[in-house]
Amino acid sequence: MFGLYLHIPFCEKKCSYCDFYSLESTQHIDAFVETLLTEIDLRGVVRATRVDDDRATRGVAPTATSVFFGGGTPSLLSPDAMQRIVTQLRDRYTIAPDAEWTMECNPGTVTPERLAAYRASGINRLSFGVQSFTASELVFLDRIHGAAEAVAAMSMARAAGFDNVNMDLMFAVPGQTMETLAYNLERMLILAPDHISAYSLIYEHGTPLFARLKKGLVTPTSEDIDAAMYALVIKTLTDAGYEQYEVSNFARPGKRCIHNLTYWHGENYLAFGPSAHGYIGSTRYWNHRSLTAWTAKVHTGELPEANRESLNRHEELIELLFLTLRADGIPRESIYELYGVDLRSVLQPDLSYWVDAGFIIDDDATLRLTGEGYRVCDELTIKVIHAVGDVHSDLTPSETRA
Numbered sequence: 001m002f003g004l005y006l007h008i009p010f011c012e013k014k015c016s017y018c019d020f021y022s023l024e025s026t027q028h029i030d031a032f033v034e035t036l037l038t039e040i041d042l043r044g045v046v047r048a049t050r051v052d053d054d055r056a057t058r059g060v061a062p063t064a065t066s067v068f069f070g071g072g073t074p075s076l077l078s079p080d081a082m083q084r085i086v087t088q089l090r091d092r093y094t095i096a097p098d099a100e101w102t103m104e105c106n107p108g109t110v111t112p113e114r115l116a117a118y119r120a121s122g123i124n125r126l127s128f129g130v131q132s133f134t135a136s137e138l139v140f141l142d143r144i145h146g147a148a149e150a151v152a153a154m155s156m157a158r159a160a161g162f163d164n165v166n167m168d169l170m171f172a173v174p175g176q177t178m179e180t181l182a183y184n185l186e187r188m189l190i191l192a193p194d195h196i197s198a199y200s201l202i203y204e205h206g207t208p209l210f211a212r213l214k215k216g217l218v219t220p221t222s223e224d225i226d227a228a229m230y231a232l233v234i235k236t237l238t239d240a241g242y243e244q245y246e247v248s249n250f251a252r253p254g255k256r257c258i259h260n261l262t263y264w265h266g267e268n269y270l271a272f273g274p275s276a277h278g279y280i281g282s283t284r285y286w287n288h289r290s291l292t293a294w295t296a297k298v299h300t301g302e303l304p305e306a307n308r309e310s311l312n313r314h315e316e317l318i319e320l321l322f323l324t325l326r327a328d329g330i331p332r333e334s335i336y337e338l339y340g341v342d343l344r345s346v347l348q349p350d351l352s353y354w355v356d357a358g359f360i361i362d363d364d365a366t367l368r369l370t371g372e373g374y375r376v377c378d379e380l381t382i383k384v385i386h387a388v389g390d391v392h393s394d395l396t397p398s399e400t401r402a
Contacts, residue, residue: 002062003262004089006036007273008074009291012109015142016212019204021275021289022072028291033081035295037088039272042303044092062268064093066100066259069123075105079117086122100125100164100258107153108145115160125257126157127166127197133187134180137173147187154191164255166195171229172221173201181229185236194255198233199248200226227375234371246327247374256328264327266320274304283310313339318385325381329361329368343367346387354380 010029011022067089069082077085082103089095102125103118115126132138133147145153150167157165167188171181188196203210203220212218221229234244242250246264249257262269271278274294277286285308288294297304311319317339324330332343344351344362351367354360359373359380369377 001065001258001262001265001267003066003068003259003267003269004064004093004095005068005070005259005269005271005276005278006074006085007271007276007287008032008069008071008077009274010071010076011073012076012106013142013144016209017141017201017204017207019207020070020072023291026076029076029081031295032291033077033084035298036085036273039298039304040085040088040092042298042301043270043272062094064095064099066102066262067095068259069103071104073106073109074103075109075114075118079114079121082118082123083121090122102127102166102257102259104129105153106143106145107150108143110153110156112156112159115156115162119160119162124162125164125166126162127195128153128157128168128193130167130188131170132173132176133184134176137170137176137180137184140173140175141170151191154193163194165193166197166257167191167193169196169198169233170201171198171233172226174218174221176221176229178225178229178232181232182236185233189236189240195249195251195257196237196242197249198237200230230375234374238371244371244374247377261327264323266316266323281310282312282316283308285309314389317341318389321384321388322381325367325369325384326377329366330384331366333365341388341391343388346391347384350383350387 007021009022010026010032011024012026014022014024069077074082086101101123103123104127107128107130118126128150129143130150131141131143133150135146138146154165154167169184169188171184201221203213203218209218213220237250238244242252243256244250245256246260249260251257259269261267268280269278270280271285271287274287274291275289277284279285285303285305287304288297288306293306294304317335320335321330330343335341335343347367351360351362354373355362357372358370359376361368361370369380373380
């Protein structure tokens with residue numbers, strides 16, 4: 001897997017809980033698109049050089065299996081702008097014919113005409129930030145849409161030919177009860193999205209919501225109720241036929257998000273736009289978290305990176321364990337082949353207890369969490385990392401991976 005991520009940093013209104021880089025203004029969108037096209041061109045030149053070197057040594061050229069437009073609100077881009085970006089990406093990168101092309105959308109910003117045009121440009125997966133069907137919760141979260149618009153957005157998406165649609169759901173919202181959460185789940189299931197991402201509300205540092213929390217203006221949901229709500233989400237969605245394949249993600253069979261799996265499997269991805277993070281070989285880079293600084297760098301013909309870091313073998317291993325355990329399972333044989341760690345041996349006697357307790361399934365391929373295991377994922381992850389860290393201390397730089 002190899003992914004391309006594009007960050008579109010514009011919103012009509014920024015949600016109080018969101019810590020992603022975005023601007024409550026659309027006046028610079030046209031200039032942003034021109035700069036984004038230039039960055040795509042710049043990274044294409046750099047990547048082509050690295051790919052040529054890689055072909056000579058490994059005989060493998062990366063083909064993008066997913067493209068993801070995140071934000072911000074990518075659905076604020078006009079269809080013409082989206083078509084230009086898609087065309088530029090296809091010109092500069094090898095993209096699989098069956099690649100997943102995802103665009104995040106706010107239900108309050110779409111129309112039948114725009115969705116049909118996005119579909120015609122090549123977008124084949126939508127992700128709607130629904131969050132709730134309860135009016136008071138949507139107001140608290142500063143969403144610009146209502147429940148009716150979420151319903152209409154799904155109807156428009158299906159009519160436009162989208163057969164792969166995600167909906168985001170948020171729980172543990174202050175004032176939310178088990179009953180209102182069950183109502184939100186019921187309303188969402190009626191719409192039959194192909195994928196559901198369900199998140200507990202997090203109070204991120206630097207957000208307006210966090211500031212309100214520190215001032216005592218918000219009472220967070222208790223840990224016990226949060227846990228009970230998460231259990232309700234898991235049971236309701238799995239009973240409805242969705243596969244849980246990550247802590248917060250549920251999919252119909254065959255509808256797992258390829259782009260997310262690229263992240264969770266520790267695979268490579270390029271990223272474009274202000275604040276975007278990419279990962280190539282063993283090196284992670286991140287662009288300037290400022291539209292002004294990002295634009296200035298690109299206009300001088302430089303990659304707009306604020307910084308980059310290279311992971312050593314130990315850091316690579318720990319990150320891979322963390323990501324894959326939270327997703328669809330740690331690949332035991334790959335861990336042994338790449339890092340020389342026999343997980344079945346290293347994790348005893350805890351592993352036997354986790355299996356007997358119904359937290360982990362140890363099959364021929366993976367160590368993967370059950371529904372009960374996802375509920376205690378943080379605790380299990382810490383124990384796995386500590387156990388492996390005690391026996392794996394090879395801190396030599398890793399070989400670059402394509």
